[in-house]
Amino acid sequence: MPLTMRQIARQLGVSITTVSKVLNNHDDIGRETRERVLAHVAELGYRPNAVARSLTLRRTHTVGVIVPDLMHSFFVEIVAAIEASVSGRGYGLLVCNLAEDPAKERPQIEMLLERQVDGIVMAAATATRNGDLLRRIAVAGKGLVLIDRDDHRGVPCHRVITDDVEVGRLATAHLLDLGHRAVAHLGGPPLVHAKRRRQGYERALRERRVRPGAGWIVAGGFLESEGYDAMQRLLDRSPEITAVFAVNDPAAIGAMKAVWERGLRIPEDISIVGAGDIAHGDMLKVPLTTVSWSRRELGTRAAELILDQIEKEGSGPFTRAIVPPRLVVRASTGAPRAAISSRARSDRGRSRTRAPLSR
Numbered sequence: 392m393p394l395t396m397r398q399i400a401r402q403l404g405v406s407i408t409t410v411s412k413v414l415n416n417h418d419d420i421g422r423e424t425r426e427r428v429l430a431h432v433a434e435l436g437y438r439p440n441a442v443a444r445s446l447t448l449r450r451t452h453t454v455g456v457i458v459p460d461l462m463h464s465f466f467v468e469i470v471a472a473i474e475a476s477v478s479g480r481g482y483g484l485l486v487c488n489l490a491e492d493p494a495k496e497r498p499q500i501e502m503l504l505e506r507q508v509d510g511i512v513m514a515a516a517t518a519t520r521n522g523d524l525l526r527r528i529a530v531a532g533k534g535l536v537l538i539d540r541d542d543h544r545g546v547p548c549h550r551v552i553t554d555d556v557e558v559g560r561l562a563t564a565h566l567l568d569l570g571h572r573a574v575a576h577l578g579g580p581p582l583v584h585a586k587r588r589r590q591g592y593e594r595a596l597r598e599r600r601v602r603p604g605a606g607w608i609v610a611g612g613f614l615e616s617e618g619y620d621a622m623q624r625l626l627d628r629s630p631e632i633t634a635v636f637a638v639n640d641p642a643a644i645g646a647m648k649a650v651w652e653r654g655l656r657i658p659e660d661i662s663i664v665g666a667g668d669i670a671h672g673d674m675l676k677v678p679l680t681t682v683s684w685s686r687r688e689l690g691t692r693a694a695e696l697i698l699d700q701i702e703k704e705g706s707g708p709f710t711r712a713i714v715p716p717r718l719v720v721r722a723s724t725g726a727p728r729a730a731i732s733s734r735a736r737s738d739r740g741r742s743r744t745r746a747p748l749s750r
Contacts, residue, residue: 403431409480415481452482454534454697455503459495460613461488462671463641465686466514471513471689478697482509491580491613493517500524508673510534510697511691516580517540532698536693541583549696552714553684555584559591560662561682561718562636569726571634571662572670574674575607577621581639585681586615588666604629611642618645626653633661633727640672640681647677647723652694658725678721684714 396414400407405424420428454477465486470667474484485508491518500521505512510533525546534584535548541555559576566574576592579585587593589608596603606629607709611621618637622645625632634636637643643665650661657663657677665672667682692712 392474398415399428399435403428403623405599410432444614450509450701451507453485454482454509454694454701455485455487455504455506455508455510455513457487457489457503457511459489459491459516459540461486462490463613463667464649465640465667466539468670468686469514469690469693472687473694476694477698484697488679489516491516495521497521497524504528505535509661509701510536512536512693513539514539515542515582522546534697536697536700537663538689538693539584541587544583545621547694547709548711549712551689551693551696551710551714552584552715553689554715555587556591556594556686558592558666558682559588559636560590560595561591561716562666563592563595564598564636565594565680565718565720566636566662566664566724567601569662569724570636571727572601573607573629573631574634575603575609575625575629575632575638577609577611577618577625577635577637577642579613579642585638588636588638602630611638611719613639613642613646615641615648618642619649620645622646622649626650626655633645634663635661636664636666638666640667640669640679642677643681643723644669644675647675647679657723659728662724664717664728665715679723680724681719682716684709684716689714727737 394409394723397407399412405428407422409420410428414432414579438516450560456470456473458470460466470484470486479486485506488496489499496516497520500511502735512526515537523543529547537543537548537550539552541552553571565731573597575686576589578589608623609621609625612618618641621642622635625635626649635646637646643663646663647657650657650663655661663679665679668681672679672681680683696710
């Protein structure tokens with residue numbers, strides 16, 4: 392029968408707490424004692440029982456991660472960075488996928504709490520719901536870090552985000568610098584970071600003294616299908632557009648499909664910029680210009696903050712970490728060509744020839 396932590400402590404003549412602290416890498420145990428415990432444990436081939444350890448330490452050594460879309464490589468890379476960091480300190484992950492459905496967010500949070508995770512790292516799917524639940528988590532001292540999305544401003548917690556106003560400004564300024572003056576924006580849902588990207592778009596237009604047309608901002612979403620639908624509406628009502636900044640890369644890819652179905656060319660007729668630097672965005676039929684920031688840095692920083700909060704059992708001061716964005720120029724943007732008349736665009740729209748998305 393395997394030995395228990397209590398039996399190991401008795402054999403060594405130390406307390407159960409000492410054995411537990413050594414096995415959990417606490418730094419308040421002397422080197423000689425630590426080495427003696429580790430040597431004895433290695434000799435016995437002892438592996439601590441996770442359930443028993445959680446009862447002793449009042450921790451499960453598990454972190455919950457909630458992301459909006461695991462089909463989006465952006466969030467997959469963040470989760471991979473979190474896992475690499477927490478596993479090195481003896482923690483595992485429980486990952487929840489919201490599929491950009493706000494209705495799933497509260498049940499997922501409650502499920503993680505029922506599983507007694509030590510902390511939660513979350514990218515919110517809604518800006519208005521579940522703030523009460525998140526505040527209770529924070530007030531109770533449970534670890535909480537919000538990533539990528541800066542909603543629920545009344546919740547006291549760590550946040551790791553990018554500068555989304557700068558994301559929008561970089562993307563739009565690039566198009567304006569190429570010479571475009573009819574630059575549209577495919578917006579996202581009513582989340583703070585989508586609104587900030589629109590603010591960056593509007594700031595870049597003001598800085599270049601470009602007055603936006605009435606139909607240049609089209610409501611959309613973060614999914615490819617939503618970008619496709621938004622681009623269809625934009626082409627119908629604003630045929631003068633020569634360039635588009637989409638709220639993220641999946642929406643930009645959907646917009647590219649809509650442009651090709653109209654028989655238009657990228658970038659000769661319409662330049663497109665996304666945001667997020669999706670995996671293989673450089674491998675598309677027309678490689679996508681985008682605004683990028685480090686997913687590894689975002690995930691690693693979030694992991695550090697959640698584990699420090701769990702292990703130090705502290706409630707503040709809370710960190711607001713900003714991962715800076717940068718422009719990545721590829722073939723989907725170029726200088727504007729001679730304007731195509733509205734009639735020519737309409738004629739091309741009737742052809743509706745679908746072009747393949749990837750090589």
